[in-house]
Amino acid sequence: xxxxxxxxxxxxxxxxxxxxxxxxxxxxxxxxxxxxxxxxxxxxxxxxxxxxxxxxxxxxxxxxxxxxxxxxxxxxxxxxxxxxxxxxxxxxxxxxxxxxxxxxxxxxxxxxxxxxxxxxxxxxxxxxxxxxxxxxxxxxxxxx
Numbered sequence: 001x002x003x004x005x006x007x008x009x010x011x012x013x014x015x016x017x018x019x020x021x022x023x024x025x026x027x028x029x030x031x032x033x034x035x036x037x038x039x040x041x042x043x044x045x046x047x048x049x050x051x052x053x054x055x056x057x058x059x060x061x062x063x064x065x066x067x068x069x070x071x072x073x074x075x076x077x078x079x080x081x082x083x084x085x086x087x088x089x090x091x092x093x094x095x096x097x098x099x100x101x102x103x104x105x106x107x108x109x110x111x112x113x114x115x116x117x118x119x120x121x122x123x124x125x126x127x128x129x130x131x132x133x134x135x136x137x138x139x140x141x142x143x144x
Contacts, residue, residue, distance in 0.1 A: 030117025032078070032139040034125035035060065036109050042102040044072035053099045056123035060102035062116050071100045075144040078118065080128040082138050089133035096127050097144060112136065 042060075045051035052058055059078075061071040076098055080090035104111060104119040111119040112135035122131065129137045 027140045027142040029081070030062075030064065030139050030141060031113070031115075032059075032080070032125065032129070032137045033104075033111045033113040033116035033119045033135060034122055034131060035107050035111045035119050036122055038108050039102075039121065040108070043069070043106045044101050044103075051101050052121075056121050057096055057098045057127065058101045059098045059118040059120045059124060060104040060107055060111075061100045062104045062118060064117055065100075066103050066105075069103070071103075074100045076100070076118070076141045077144055078120075078124075078128065078139055078141045080137050081140055089130045089137060091126070091128060091130050094128065096124060098124050117141070 039052070039058075040049065041047045042051065059076075061067075061074075065071050065074075077095050078098055079093065079095045082090060098118070098120065100118075104116065107119065116136060117139065118141065125131055128139075
């Protein structure tokens with residue numbers, strides 16, 4: 001027969017496990033592409049060079065998350081899941097934090113693939129995927 005502290009321990013463990021699993025399901029799935037410089041001007045902050053975060057980890061929002069410009073300045077945690085081709089193109093399982101600075105349909109330079117959920121700077125894309133291996137990747141993302 002289980003003692004009361006063992007029952008309490010298992011109950012707490014169960015609650016923690018459910019909370020952990022629910023937290024993992026907060027992410028959305030989408031696609032990612034990349035675009036090269038020039039990055040200015042942007043639809044969000046014009047010609048202000050201070051809009052770009054350290055390490056140039058930024059992206060342009062696709063139609064699904066643009067939200068009539070409300071996406072400007074939003075930050076997302078993003079992870080590469082796999083490439084759109086059969087070969088794995090994710091360069092790591094790392095999650096990066098990006099900032100939305102532009103609208104993907106309004107970029108100065110053309111994206112590697114149209115219609116992506118997020119179009120990343122070359123630096124951001126290179127942190128999660130092998131640029132030479134695929135023009136588009138499948139991503140998991142959630143707003144910070």
